[in-house]
Amino acid sequence: MLDYITSYLKSDLTPGSAGNLFWAFVYIVLIFLGLSVAVIAMNWLERKILAHMQVRLGPMRVGPHGLLQPIADALKLLIKEDIMPSAADPWVFWSAPLLVVITAFTVFVVVPFGPTHAVTDMNIGVLFMLGVSSLSVLGVVMAGWASNSHYPLMGALRSSAQMVSYEIAMGLAVISAVLMTSLNNEGTGTLSMIGIVQAQQAQHVWFAFKFFPLGLIAFFIFAVAMVAETNRAPFDLPEAESELTAGFHTEYSGFRWSLFFLAEYSAMIAVSSIAVTLWLGGWMRPFPNALNGETWDLVFSLVPGLTFLLLAAITFYSTARMPKHPYFKVQTIGLGGFGAVLALIGVALFIPPVRDRVQDIFWFSAKVAFSMYMYIWYRGTFPRYRFDQLMKVGWKVLLPLGIGVLVLTAIAGILF
Amino acid sequence: MAPVATTFFFYFLSALTVLSGVLVITRKNAVHSALALIVSLLGQAALYLMLYAPFVAGVQIILYAGGIMVLFLFVIMLVSIEKAQKEEQFNQQWLVGLAAALALGALFVLVYVKGRALFPDRGILMPEQSNTQQVAVLLYGNYMFTFEIASLLLLVAIIGAVVMAKKRI
Numbered sequence: 001m002l003d004y005i006t007s008y009l010k011s012d013l014t015p016g017s018a019g020n021l022f023w024a025f026v027y028i029v030l031i032f033l034g035l036s037v038a039v040i041a042m043n044w045l046e047r048k049i050l051a052h053m054q055v056r057l058g059p060m061r062v063g064p065h066g067l068l069q070p071i072a073d074a075l076k077l078l079i080k081e082d083i084m085p086s087a088a089d090p091w092v093f094w095s096a097p098l099l100v101v102i103t104a105f106t107v108f109v110v111v112p113f114g115p116t117h118a119v120t121d122m123n124i125g126v127l128f129m130l131g132v133s134s135l136s137v138l139g140v141v142m143a144g145w146a147s148n149s150h151y152p153l154m155g156a157l158r159s160s161a162q163m164v165s166y167e168i169a170m171g172l173a174v175i176s177a178v179l180m181t182s183l184n185n186e187g188t189g190t191l192s193m194i195g196i197v198q199a200q201q202a203q204h205v206w207f208a209f210k211f212f213p214l215g216l217i218a219f220f221i222f223a224v225a226m227v228a229e230t231n232r233a234p235f236d237l238p239e240a241e242s243e244l245t246a247g248f249h250t251e252y253s254g255f256r257w258s259l260f261f262l263a264e265y266s267a268m269i270a271v272s273s274i275a276v277t278l279w280l281g282g283w284m285r286p287f288p289n290a291l292n293g294e295t296w297d298l299v300f301s302l303v304p305g306l307t308f309l310l311l312a313a314i315t316f317y318s319t320a321r322m323p324k325h326p327y328f329k330v331q332t333i334g335l336g337g338f339g340a341v342l343a344l345i346g347v348a349l350f351i352p353p354v355r356d357r358v359q360d361i362f363w364f365s366a367k368v369a370f371s372m373y374m375y376i377w378y379r380g381t382f383p384r385y386r387f388d389q390l391m392k393v394g395w396k397v398l399l400p401l402g403i404g405v406l407v408l409t410a411i412a413g414i415l416f
Numbered sequence: 417m418a419p420v421a422t423t424f425f426f427y428f429l430s431a432l433t434v435l436s437g438v439l440v441i442t443r444k445n446a447v448h449s450a451l452a453l454i455v456s457l458l459g460q461a462a463l464y465l466m467l468y469a470p471f472v473a474g475v476q477i478i479l480y481a482g483g484i485m486v487l488f489l490f491v492i493m494l495v496s497i498e499k500a501q502k503e504e505q506f507n508q509q510w511l512v513g514l515a516a517a518l519a520l521g522a523l524f525v526l527v528y529v530k531g532r533a534l535f536p537d538r539g540i541l542m543p544e545q546s547n548t549q550q551v552a553v554l555l556y557g558n559y560m561f562t563f564e565i566a567s568l569l570l571l572v573a574i575i576g577a578v579v580m581a582k583k584r585i
Contacts, residue, residue, distance in 0.1 A: 092451065123547055127474035134482025138454060141486060145447055145493045153493065160490050164483065188549045 014194070016109075016120020027119045031108050039265040043070040046376050053380040064322065064335040080254035085147060088251065092146035097252065097259035100139030104263040107132050107270045112194045114283045114360030125193035126174055129274055130167075133229070136267060137163045140231075140248050143260070147251035155247030158237050158387065163229055165394040170225035172402030173218045176409040177207050177278040180215070183413050197282030204289055208279035211412045218405050219279040221398050223374075226271040228394070230264065232375055234382035235390060272371035273364070280367050283360035301355050304362035308346030315339030426466060433459035444501050446492045454485050471548040 008020040015023035051058025059066025084093055110125045112118040122128050137160055144156020181199035182189030200207055208219045228235040239247030249260045276282060285300045316339045322332040348354060439452035457480045464473035555563050
């Protein structure tokens, strides 16, 4: 048994490909926990960042700087009464949030956090991710229809039209990136997520900068389409508050609603990780060409630990700035403890074996985190599109652009 | 990784596909039928996976379950359920139905009896790891012409739909 567990550590395959069920299970649990923490953190960050963009303070009451606000919200949602409208279709109403959550989490099976840090590596990786996440549209449509109410139905109609339209532009952008993976000696590309990053490694370039500006345009198309796919501002028409109350999940409350919330954020993380894998070099560190050599490798491998130490320093600074009133005593201690935990993690990341195993995960997560920050930034910056504008952008701008980029990429691939 | 519990998965997925296929024609509510059809299509996709055809399975999910069925639902959602439930569900065409069922059944029996002779013992071997590449080589190499004709057919269908839907172009 112990041999079975330790034997995997020496292999350079993902647990799924190596056929090691134990480690596959460990990875699944870790990814599930990590995602849940990321969603909680995103919830807090989004409110805080939006608030600061609008010169407000944001949540400040629950815990220091409102750090415990998401947990308080989660508790509130769990103990809220679960209401199902009497005219609703019970089966469909019940299964819609489940479908959305299951699809949002299933796609993470193939997300490569590092050359070996994925649950499994599939021959059809990207196709699997796009296919399974396209099933979440069904959940949205089912939720809207089963509620048997006007606003949800309108929201579901809008979202199905929107998601189906933008899926095409998204697919074309993905194909042009997949085409770039075939520019090797054998002439065959790959759809496997790990294979795509390895192709970028072999060609010494992130696909966003390949055939400048073709890769960048494809990345741009995907970046726009992924915001529309996840129903986020400025494309959040399916849940436009001012027009449709809350769109397709108007009739949902309590736990079921929180499932939709969870699914929305993990779908955002999922599409961001597709973008990172296809165009931003996946787990590779920045500047692999300009700053290469042993020294730079060492410098970049210290970044994860330094980041955590920086976070810890900020936390300690905030602890020192907490009000001195006895009422804030518990909060001050808590914040100090949080800083100490961050500092400990930072120190642990300097240990060489940990450092080598973790830095892939760190760079991947950092890139995804940047993309998540962009989501919040869009929401704070852009006004919402009108529906006809949305359709125009999808069909008349992104689709022709996508076909053009695909054709030009193919030509460039043959010429160079 | 070696396959696990192949027999169980085959019968489970087949039962799922067939049962939801039956539900598609017996449900009165059109949305329930469409949802059952989605389950049936997903079961089929899983069966393709069992046949070591991951690419076909992926395309099945992304096109049928995620694309076409969403458009189906898009239309069906707007149908009034009360009106639809009063309508007659089946056509009374016993003779034609019986003939079609018998013909299909005879075909199945024929394939079952003469299966070994009809199909070669080993078809084209498609290892899982390079399935997508093999499909691509066949589609864009050996069967290029047929593939292009099929795509032309689809293009004609799209143009036809637009011409029928729009009075002025």
